[in-house]
Amino acid sequence: MKFHNPVRNLKLKETKTNKIKNKYLKKLSLELIKRGTANDQIKSILDEVSISIEDYISEFKPKDFSDMMEKFGSPQNFCDNNSIIRSREALTGQIVFLVLTTLSLLVVPIIVITSISIRMVPPSLIFVSPEKFFLGIEGANNGYRFLGIIFGLSIYIWMLYQYFKDKFSTYDIRENIKIIILLLFWFLVVFYLYLVIRNYNVYHEVIADMWNHEMKLIVLEGVIRWLAAGIVLLVITMLYTNKYCRYYRKRNRRKQKKFLIDQVGALVIVFVLTSFTSPGPGIGVLIIAIAIGTILTGKITGKTWILGMLALLIQLGALISDLVAIEIEEDIGHNYFDRTRVIFGIRTSDAGNIVFPAIIISLCLVIIWTIFCIRILKRDKRQFLPRFNLQKGKTMFISISLVTLALIAVLGSQPHYTLIAEDHHRKVSETEIITDLYYKIPDKGRLFISYYTSIEESIDDITLKLNGSWFLTWKPDDYPLTTFKREGNFSSETDPSYSTTNFNCTFSIHYLSLKINNSGIIHYHFTLEFDSIIPLLTPMFQIQWSPIVPWFKTWNDVTIFISTIVLFFLSWNKKRNIISLNSKKGDV
Amino acid sequence: MPRDEHEEEVLLKKWRAQLSRGILEFLVLILLQKERHGWDILQLVRSLLPPTEPPLADGTIYNILTRLKERELVSSRSKIIEGRMRRYFKLSKKGKVLLTEMIKDWKSVIISISEAEEISEI
Numbered sequence: 001m002k003f004h005n006p007v008r009n010l011k012l013k014e015t016k017t018n019k020i021k022n023k024y025l026k027k028l029s030l031e032l033i034k035r036g037t038a039n040d041q042i043k044s045i046l047d048e049v050s051i052s053i054e055d056y057i058s059e060f061k062p063k064d065f066s067d068m069m070e071k072f073g074s075p076q077n078f079c080d081n082n083s084i085i086r087s088r089e090a091l092t093g094q095i096v097f098l099v100l101t102t103l104s105l106l107v108v109p110i111i112v113i114t115s116i117s118i119r120m121v122p123p124s125l126i127f128v129s130p131e132k133f134f135l136g137i138e139g140a141n142n143g144y145r146f147l148g149i150i151f152g153l154s155i156y157i158w159m160l161y162q163y164f165k166d167k168f169s170t171y172d173i174r175e176n177i178k179i180i181i182l183l184l185f186w187f188l189v190v191f192y193l194y195l196v197i198r199n200y201n202v203y204h205e206v207i208a209d210m211w212n213h214e215m216k217l218i219v220l221e222g223v224i225r226w227l228a229a230g231i232v233l234l235v236i237t238m239l240y241t242n243k244y245c246r247y248y249r250k251r252n253r254r255k256q257k258k259f260l261i262d263q264v265g266a267l268v269i270v271f272v273l274t275s276f277t278s279p280g281p282g283i284g285v286l287i288i289a290i291a292i293g294t295i296l297t298g299k300i301t302g303k304t305w306i307l308g309m310l311a312l313l314i315q316l317g318a319l320i321s322d323l324v325a326i327e328i329e330e331d332i333g334h335n336y337f338d339r340t341r342v343i344f345g346i347r348t349s350d351a352g353n354i355v356f357p358a359i360i361i362s363l364c365l366v367i368i369w370t371i372f373c374i375r376i377l378k379r380d381k382r383q384f385l386p387r388f389n390l391q392k393g394k395t396m397f398i399s400i401s402l403v404t405l406a407l408i409a410v411l412g413s414q415p416h417y418t419l420i421a422e423d424h425h426r427k428v429s430e431t432e433i434i435t436d437l438y439y440k441i442p443d444k445g446r447l448f449i450s451y452y453t454s455i456e457e458s459i460d461d462i463t464l465k466l467n468g469s470w471f472l473t474w475k476p477d478d479y480p481l482t483t484f485k486r487e488g489n490f491s492s493e494t495d496p497s498y499s500t501t502n503f504n505c506t507f508s509i510h511y512l513s514l515k516i517n518n519s520g521i522i523h524y525h526f527t528l529e530f531d532s533i534i535p536l537l538t539p540m541f542q543i544q545w546s547p548i549v550p551w552f553k554t555w556n557d558v559t560i561f562i563s564t565i566v567l568f569f570l571s572w573n574k575k576r577n578i579i580s581l582n583s584k585k586g587d588v
Numbered sequence: 589m590p591r592d593e594h595e596e597e598v599l600l601k602k603w604r605a606q607l608s609r610g611i612l613e614f615l616v617l618i619l620l621q622k623e624r625h626g627w628d629i630l631q632l633v634r635s636l637l638p639p640t641e642p643p644l645a646d647g648t649i650y651n652i653l654t655r656l657k658e659r660e661l662v663s664s665r666s667k668i669i670e671g672r673m674r675r676y677f678k679l680s681k682k683g684k685v686l687l688t689e690m691i692k693d694w695k696s697v698i699i700s701i702s703e704a705e706e707i708s709e710i
Binding site for chain 1: 606609625626627642643644645646647648650651653654655658666672673674675
């Protein structure tokens with residue numbers, strides 16, 4: 001016996017109607033794209049036709065989709081009847097738009113995968129202690145640059161969402177971009193979790209050793225950074241997922257009200273201002289691409305102009321201070337010092353020759369950016385200067401919390417270590433090496449000096465007999481009288497302390513750690529005799545400097561912090577609105 | 589069929605299609621001076637306009653009704669007759685004002701065409 005359920009039947013009918021409507025509109029959107037119709041027009045046509053279809057179906061009740069196509073007319077027929085003609089030029093425009101859209105989405109996995117591949121390269125910094133070996137502070141310091149990438153990309157995806165939010169009708173086939181954006185957010189979350197688990201799993205011994213070697217602050221800062229970046233990422237992802245589930249799935253035709261995900265805009269300030277000077281591979285280039293896109297689409301506001309200017313000026317300031325530092329270091333005449341610099345978000349291995357051209361490029365970009373922005377702002381009659389704007393309670397709380405976490409994750413005393421020198425000796429065929437090494441140390445901190453050698457042999461049956469002595473002198477810049485000297489002999493016998501594979505082991509020859517309270521010059525001398533039957537040794541000398549620096553040490557950190565806070569309370573309105581308001585007041 | 593005749597035929601078809609599409613909205617407004625339901629409007633429009641290639645689909649005419657409704661030129665009400673919902677459309681006040689203007693324009697176009705014919709007669 002069958003029971004008649006009117007509510008169920010009505011729901012089934014509604015589902016069927018919606019299915020027919022959505023299928024028809026998807027086909028229509030595809031046809032409109034093929035004909036090169038402008039995006040705004042596609043949106044209005046689809047929204048209008050959706051109402052027509054609803055009315056039509058409720059009145060004429062087509063049996064199925066093919067019946068609907070026959071009676072209501074196919075999308076091709078609809079376009080022909082409404083004089084929507086195919087234009088080759090307009091179609092080219094649509095193809096370009098689709099290609100750019102695809103590229104803008106592909107950028108995220110490309111940067112992430114590139115970063116993973118960089119990450120997968122075994123760390124070049126082998127940190128060998130007499131008792132234990134370290135796999136490098138890089139791993140233990142929790143890969144700060146990847147936090148920059150994760151944070152930057154999450155904000156980039158948010159910007160994509162803002163761009164595509166109201167771009168298409170909900171019936172447009174391209175509306176699926178919102179699902180892709182959702183997947184990208186979760187892809188980043190997975191990537192983030194992978195990095196956290198990997199770092200703390202692979203390097204747990206290193207982290208423990210760092211903790212025991214007076215590097216507690218670095219470990220703690222690393223943990224805080226991971227947490228801060230993770231919370232920012234998860235909050236944004238959850239907000240978006242929530243919005244997607246609540247609004248998009250219902251395909252609500254009414255205008256969507258503002259949701260908390262839309263208020264994450266404050267983070268864009270941190271993203272743009274840190275993009276050039278923070279070492280996030282690809283992020284700086286991404287910002288330049290976004291800036292070009294903004295100029296081309298003419299969607300420039302006073303805020304965009306000031307944000308771009310500030311980012312470029314911060315880069316310019318950082319470059320000028322780099323130039324000064326490099327000149328000073330070159331005057332001292334040492335061969336080895338840290339020449340790595342972050343220029344437009346890219347870490348360069350030898351910045352000596354790049355800094356000056358980069359200053360010129362930055363200056364040119366400031367001028368070009370300003371000229372373009374001023375022209376567009378004047379054309380659109382938009383405000384150049386901002387006005388004070390206090391946001392509403394809940395929005396303000398969430399924004400300030402997220403901005404603070406983002407600043408913790410991205411700013412601060414990074415990097416925590418600097419490889420001052422890394423020197424491969426030539427393959428040693430003679431049995432004695434006498435070397436004098438001088439290095440300039442830029443600031444107070446802790447020095448880790450490591451001298452080791454790799455041998456391409458299995459660990460078994462190898463002993464390396466060493467004879468010789470070493471001494472180390474430290475000459476501070478400001479207080480030459482506080483010079484100190486340490487000396488000692490090499491141990492007569494060294495056991496292999498680390499092996500990367502069965503056929504390659506690393507011997508620690510000498511390891512030393514000392515605290516310095518100022519900038520200065522370190523001189524390391526050693527005389528080493530190998531009483532060894534092993535030919536072709538490749539001794540490697542490494543000196544790493546872990547600066548003890550407070551947060552917001554650099555002026556650009558301070559600038560970014562202050563700019564973010566100030567910009568958070570400012571807003572830009574259209575000039576036109578102000579005039580109309582004034583004229584209304586005058587009329588009264 | 590000779591090539592010239594074929595070209596003429598194509599041009600004529602094109603012109604008729606353009607004319608039909610051009611006056612479609614105007615025609616619907618004229619018809620809606622009296623309250624009519626959707627099906628009625630579809631049939632009347634088809635019978636009044638010259639046949640076009642491609643033929644005028646229901647969707648095209650129905651979309652015009654939606655557009656007119658969105659612009660508040662037409663009002664609509666729904667009524668269930670014999671278990672089927674029927675939607676009735678009628679010209680609104682705003683629509684009447686617009687239609688009056690459109691009729692004036694149309695009349696002046698007809699006059700212009702007559703004048704053009706007169707001055708071109710040999």
